[in-house]
Amino acid sequence: MLSCRDIAKQASDHIDQKLTFRQSINYGFHLLLCGYCRKFVHHLRTTIDLSHQLANQDYLADEEAAAIAARAAEQDQSSQG
Secondary structure, eight states: OOOHHHHHHHHHHHHTTOSOHHHHHHHHHHHHHOHHHHHHHHHHHHHHHHHHHHHTOSOOOHHHHHHHHHHHHHHHHHHHO
8 A cells, every 4th residue: 555655756646647547546545545645635736726827827916816815725625624
């Protein structure tokens, strides 16, 4: 079984779907059993998604910044539930 350290090392490959089928099964099994790693991967995925959104904009209006902050807070609350 993968350790939490293995999960952290492979998190980007997991999110980018670059793991083999076997690796993906082992990864998913660990996430099924480990809430800490599920939360870690969820937060990493959110960070990547938000950074891609920001990279595609020339500037960020105050309203957009507030909307992104609200979305991040909402996702954080849903992952704690």
